[in-house]
């Protein structure tokens with residue numbers, strides 16, 4: 001849809017394919033192997049590989065043919081600097097993926113991608129190891145903060161736009177982790193088990209849409225197994241689906257340490273990333289000596305190795321790595337900070353508002369409580385973590401893991417003081433609920449900050465806020481009816497105190513300008529535009545797996561002293577069966593009649609909107625047209641959502657599309673939503689087609705999946721669509 005227009009520049013052309021094939025055929029045997037075996041981009045046992053800038057991955061170039069080295073950096077939320085390998089090299093820290101997904105705005109995704117692409121290019125990188133778009137099948141997944149929520153249309157659309165933004169700067173984007181890497185616990189061993197049609201209609205559909213919208217040069221296969229077979233040697237996923245059905249012309253790189261054997265090359269893997277990690281784990285790097293021997297013996301045809309080379313070269317040429325090589329040059333961090341602020345403001349979701357928000361700037365006494373709000377805003381952990389412009393604070397939050405990072409450029413406390421200069425704003429760290437309650441009694445409004453840190457490799461063990469924060473919020477709410485809760489969490493959390501607080505906003509991990517964004521939202525300097533891209537369950541019992549698979553084993557292994565990769569490998573292989581099929585998140589909640597705490601698509605504006613003149617047309621797909629009026633007294637942005645709610649007489653639930661409009665008070669706009677026909681179809685795995693059965697399809701329109709105001713049913717014609 002809107003995305004394609006932005007990134008036509010990187011579509012491959014016949015000359016690109018011809019040039020790639022020509023260079024591939026000119027490579028010597030050792031150059032062929034060199035191109036498919038990545039190295040660490042950071043020091044391993046004493047030295048950074050010659051020529052590497054310092055990052056997650058590096059593949060040496062071939063100067064005699066003008067082939068540049070691949071300098072690969074993480075990732076989706078800004079340019080990482082693992083272990084400070086490039087001394088004090090900072091980057092713009094953008095809000096989390098769930099924050100981006102809460103904007104429902106491909107333009108913001110494009111801007112984020114463009115910011116990251118620009119910084120990557122100006123730091124000398126030419127491959128970005130993102131975006132990540134695994135679906136949020138479990139709201140405890142430690143990497144959901146890097147991803148784009150639970151719906152394939154939303155995640156795929158936004159990822160496509162982000163890819164365009166990245167690649168418009170001549171930096172190859174890598175969509176990851178293909179596929180079904182939907183929990184971190186046991187990620188090296190688990191088998192994600194799911195039926196083919198269900199997978200194609202959910203997790204794989206997100207990748208399919210991102211591919212169509214963004215044309216990424218690379219795909220990263222995942223650590224886990226899918227239906228018993230490791231993702232990086234999964235012939236079905238890599239060859240049948242990605243390369244054949246979707247005609248992906250680029251290359252598949254492995255995740256770091258995810259290659260189990262040389263046969264992966266036969267099954268679709270084109271490049272082993274950071275081979276030292278595979279060697280450290282398994283004693284051998286599969287695309288080193290084993291690949292050389294397999295090609296020499298003919299076990300792996302030479303033509304396959306050339307195809308691997310050609311795919312890599314083709315993406316390098318298509319995205320402009322030869323013609324517009326990355327160049328170290330100054331970065332406009334101030335301009336990028338504006339992007340970070342805009343994205344953070346747009347991604348904050350006001351979940352509850354009993355009239356307290358927006359706060360008046362003439363309030364005289366405000367208490368700010370907890371959440372390190374005096375210091376900064378929280379960031380998630382792992383490979384995506386950015387060393388931000390400004391200074392990162394390492395705050396030990398307890399436990400035996402490394403300190404947790406806060407971005408200190410924009411502390412919420414300072415931002416609140418700046419926006420309400422006449423108010424007396426006091427701060428208390430919230431360690432003692434009774435002390436916080438005492439302070440709350442003597443102010444007009446108490447703003448409690450609550451945080452939940454998650455990171456790569458570590459799922460949240462439960463949906464509860466950690467570290468006694470529920471008790472803190474309850475105590476403050478009991479002391480002051482005007483209690484506003486600001487959540488900075490990587491995932492949904494439960495809220496046992498919800499009925500007792502006046503307002504709740506989910507700010508996610510809001511990036512380096514997060515404090516300013518939170519203050520601007522609290523005081524209504526901007527409208528509250530965020531809408532949930534993920535369901536907030538009422539209780540853990542509502543999850544597909546109330547007990548997180550593998551968690552007990554992981555905790556025992558940790559207690560026994562295992563750490564890092566050793567910890568991951570200390571578990572026994574196990575399976576996670578996704579019995580929800582393609583009914584991820586809200587789809588299952590609706591079909592099973594479960595009432596969430598907050599539903600997918602929910603989010604309150606500071607104004608109100610009226611819908612009217614809803615018309616639904618059928619035919620080859622569903623097309624809705626309607627009017628939206630801003631019925632309130634201030635400007636605001638509405639995200640009107642269209643869902644399929646009944647299909648051939650059977651209740652259904654899935655997002656068909658949305659339209660976002662910004663309206664002045666009293667203004668009306670006519671808008672349309674046209675559904676991608678695949679969203680009406682069932683995937684027929686035996687014939688590899690999307691099949692629409694003829695009959696009546698009902699669609700419903702509203703402001704959230706649980707706030708549908710209009711519905712209509714119309715006939716749709718039978719069709720079979722090739723992927």
Ligand code: BGC
Pocket residue numbers: 056074075129176255256383
């Ligand atoms: C992560 C990838 C990341 C890579 C390089 C892996 O552990 O799963 O997402 O791109 O490391 O840092």
